[in-house]
Amino acid sequence: MRIDEERCVGCRSCVVYCPVDAIKSSGEEVYVDQGLCVECAVCLKSGVCPQDALYQPLLExxxxxxxQFSDPLVSHPVTGIMGRGTAEMKTNDVTGRFREGDVGFAIEMGRPGISTSFIDVERVAMALVGKVDFEHLNPVTVLLDKDTGRFKDPRVRGERALSAIIECKTTEDRGLEVLNILKEVSEEIDTVFSLCVINRCRGHRIPFKTRMEEAGYTPRINGKTNVGLGRPLA
Ligand code: SF4
Ligand code: SF4
Incomplete structure (x- = not known):
């Protein structure tokens, strides 16, 4: 995002709309810190500017x-859905991503107010290589070299996003190893992440939840139910 300095009158009304505090001022001048801006367009879409001074240049x-990762109204070319996410986990009942004995992970890096650098996304992906299968229809996965977890294009490391979700899965037997890897790598990254763990019920039990509890983790069952409308595959 940019501010047209010819139009801007320095009223600072736009400053509070930025979720990553990228709109700065220096004396009379109000400007967008291009390193921090995640191009979410919240400031522009708010319509707050009385001067129409905010504008979105062509992004290359x-x-x-x-x-693509920060503006909920921009479709990602890989998934065809808007925002940083993916529909795959939410539609498990019809896509059959997670079968009995699988454990899935959705690692959502960054939040409004904090955001994430792609360097940190790469750090987590590299730590997981060889331990998980990355979800192929995921906006982060398509950027990665699957053998190393590094970005295919190293320039991606210089970018930031409001948040980015790494999705992957492994088996129940290897799930705790993955959790321990995530715990270790969390010490090296400069953002927050939330972790969703996916495991199919067997009878009235969630087998991996029991394993997590025995290992000292405290999983919280989160009531997000996505009912597939097609023929169940999982
Ligand atoms: S709201 Fe518009 S005029 Fe006011 S500081 Fe922001 S860009 Fe400038
Ligand atoms: S596009 Fe988003 S991140 Fe960039 S200045 Fe506007 S509100 Fe802040």
């Missing part, structure tokens, strides 16, 4: 990633 690769 790799900066376009900021918008």
């Amino acid at each position: 690769w790799p900066r376009i990633l900021r918008s």
Whole structure:
């Protein structure tokens, strides 16, 4: 995002709309810190500017990633859905991603107010290589070299996003190992992440929940139910 300095009157009304505090001022001048801006377009869409001074220049690769991961109204070319996410986990009942004995992970890195650098996304992906299968229809996965977890295009490391979700799965037997890896790598990254763990019920039990509890984790059952409307595959 940019501010047209000819139009801007320095009223600062736009500052509070930025979820990552990227709109700065220096004396009379109000400007967008291009390093921090995640191109979410919240400031522009708020319509707060009385001068129409905020404008969105054409975003080129790799900066376009900021918008694809941060603006909920921009479709990602891989998934065809809007925002940084993916529908795959939410539609498990019809896609059959997670079968009995699988454990899935959705690692959502960054939040409004904090955001995430793609360097940190890469750090987590590299730590997981060889331990998990990355979800192929995921906006982060398509950027990665699957053998190393590094970004295929190193310029991606210089980008930021409001948040980015790494999705992957492994088996119940290897799930605790993955959790321990995530715990270790969390010490090396400069953002927050939330972790969803997916495991199919067997009878009235969630087998991996029991394993997590025995290992000292405290999983919280989160009531997000997505009912598939097609023929169940899982
Ligand atoms: S709201 Fe518009 S005029 Fe006011 S500081 Fe922001 S860009 Fe400038
Ligand atoms: S596009 Fe988003 S991140 Fe960039 S200045 Fe506007 S509100 Fe802040």
